[in-house]
Amino acid sequence: MSIYALTSLIVFIIVVVGMVFQKIDRTLIAMLGAIFLLGVGVFPNQIGAIKEYVDYNTLLLLLGMMVFVETLRKTGIFTFLGLSMLRLFGNNTYTLFISLIFLVALFSGFIDNVTTVLVFIPMTFAITDSLNINYLPFVLGEIFASNIGGMATIIGDPPNIMIASAAGFSFSEFALVMYPIALINLVFMDILFIFIFKKDLQIKFDKDTIKSFDTSHLIEDKRSFFLSIILFVTVIIAFSAQHFLGLESSTIAIIAGFFSLLILAPNQVRDTLNEVEWESLLFFFGLFLITGAMEETGLIADLSNVMVKVAGNSVKSFSMFILPVASLISGFIDNIPFTATMIPVVQHLQVVQPGIFSDLSPVWYSLAMGACLGGNATSIGASANIIGLAMLTQFKNKTILFKDFAKYGLLLVLGNVVISEIYLLLLFF
Template sequence: MKEIIVMITFFVVMYTIITHKINRTISAMLGALFLLIIKIFPDQLMAIEHYIDYNTIFLLIGMMLFVSVIKKSGIFSYIGIQTLKIFGKNGYMLFISLTILVGLISAFIDNVTTILVFIPITFAITDALKINYMPFILGEIFASNIGGTATIIGDPPNIMIASASGMSFIEFLGSQMPISVINLIVADIFLLIVFKKDLSKKIDHDFVKKFNPNESIQNKMHFFISSVLFLIVVVSFSFQHQIDIESSIIALSAGFIALVTMEEKNTEEILKEIEWESILFFMGLFLITGAMEEVGLLEDFSKILISFAGHSSRMFASFMLAISGLFSGFVDNIPFTATMIPVVRDLPTMNPEVFKNLDPIWFSLALGSCLGGNFTPIGASANILGLAMIKQFKKEEVKFSHFMLYGGAIVLMNIIFSEIYINLRYY
């Protein structure tokens, strides 16, 4: 009975989010609270403690705070104008350079952080050129999720998979980097064709030359502090595992240090700029997917997958890639990956002859879990935050169906290319 209630709750919440019948945050929180009230979880406080990923929540708060403070120094406008002067020969080159940069950085730094940094830069560029920001923002969101597939530290599921399989950083990189590059190229070509009208607009070179990046600096001392803090944050995230500090601690430290050194007098105003709506949405979503894990829905699904494709390693890997890509578009990929890891790990005991080499299955799970995030607006943290920033800065809302039109096509193409890659490389 609990399984049915959780499933119905999940579909009702998804329906209201997709159709915009109810504000997504209200819908997710009401769904989560309903499941808590009817005792789906044995212990309500333990459920909140166990299933809400507070590292992600505090990472978001810290980076939102950090970005809100340093953007007032003009650092994003400065970087934007410099990027424009170097790559602003035409819309195509500007689009490709930004998406490649985002994809590359997302392979080594948290996707959310990358998006929170690059979107204000992109707004500064597109505003200056008076061109449509939408293809650039969508391209960066998709690139961040694709780039995250390349390394162990690119996305949380990769960390979990590498830990369970015992893979080294180089082993993972050697397998995933080639297909990540291919998938990013495919996504870029698709968006270049779809947004040809916007990206083909000529950029006035004489107009670009008139821009002086130094004019964007509002306060030289604040600009210097912002630059130093920004560099420290990038280095800290890059070497986070070596220095053994959680990403949320890095983000919160950066946010509050920036606040106290530059905008201490405007603390109340700055705190209001944090997207609290998105934070609450994440918390509700974590609890709903936690309920699916609690009642065994994800475990039941894994058993069905084994009974259907457990007689062939090639078929199992193909199904794993496709199904994880589909599921990760609608539910958080962390609990899904956590549920599938023991399933994959136990395959050799179930059929030793068929499952001698688990590498293709591990990589299929990693690819599907990360790439599927591009399927819907709620498929990945980067999507939710990117669209929230469009609403915050541009007062516009991207419809669920509108995003899914582009994201769904890209995920489909990426999954097909990934299937071909896995089959050619491992079978």
């Protein structure tokens, strides 16, 4: 192993360990790692490395969708739609639970999981307090549903954005494969939770209480509200028809973000841009360079060869192997650096065995499923988990211990992984 390869590996390990123990901000440690690798000469051409290894399609897609979601959120559209759906389907505790879980998963396919949790959990507390029922199964269910729903589309979770960009999947192509398994896994979660929290979900309440919820106060500006609905539907259609339109996902996202800003909030540009998670974008930038250094020095090629030996020399065996491995690792380590590491590994399979790995689609989908589903295993597995549990403490002074969360999460992930493996076998093999 060359000195540059060893240096790249050490930097990667330091960055991952730093993120796991959360002793230093993940953006700071990723950027410092990338800057160090650029400075010590791992890349012969620094500007060339930035051009080659940084995935600008992913960064621009994230930026565009952050601006778009933040602009629409201020109109009250997401809260209004959520409460309106509850008024339609909240007939008893079971249907209330199922409809809330379904809504969270649906929203998570189009807006980021953290935003979904921030919208729905306060709404859930208001509902459960009004009905005098236990909030815990609802809150835990919504956290889990946000991660399951996020796997359904390329814009639902950052690993999907990265994978779709690397594999060249369109929005509709990705959704056609991932939406069915997301729904199946969601149904499994509903059944599991209804069984676990049977006593809490058997409580009867006056369904007129749900129907009496007032949504009119959520619409401050009718013009902006109706425009936001039109924009939201238009963007979904544009993503679905991107091949026909000849547009990259990032192009659609950037147009959606800044056009919505022009139409809905032209005087709030600075406020909206201040809400963009610039830290996340810089984190991605640094991470791309760190994994790029591992690719530049040959570490990724070595890792590909080792994984082929362990997983088996076929698309089927590799796909079956990567899903549980991705789920396990993503439960304890942020799924973004893991995905960033695995993408060049998967790409290199065609160099290792070009005949056998000519079609990598099953491997890409397996990686996406594992990275998204694994986040439910522990309380630190996904950002939505951390935010959701923090809100539980903030609003209810209730703390869920790591082991208590994992008791539900590991059981759910185990079932979801088995279901997803069967799905992959039936779909591709």
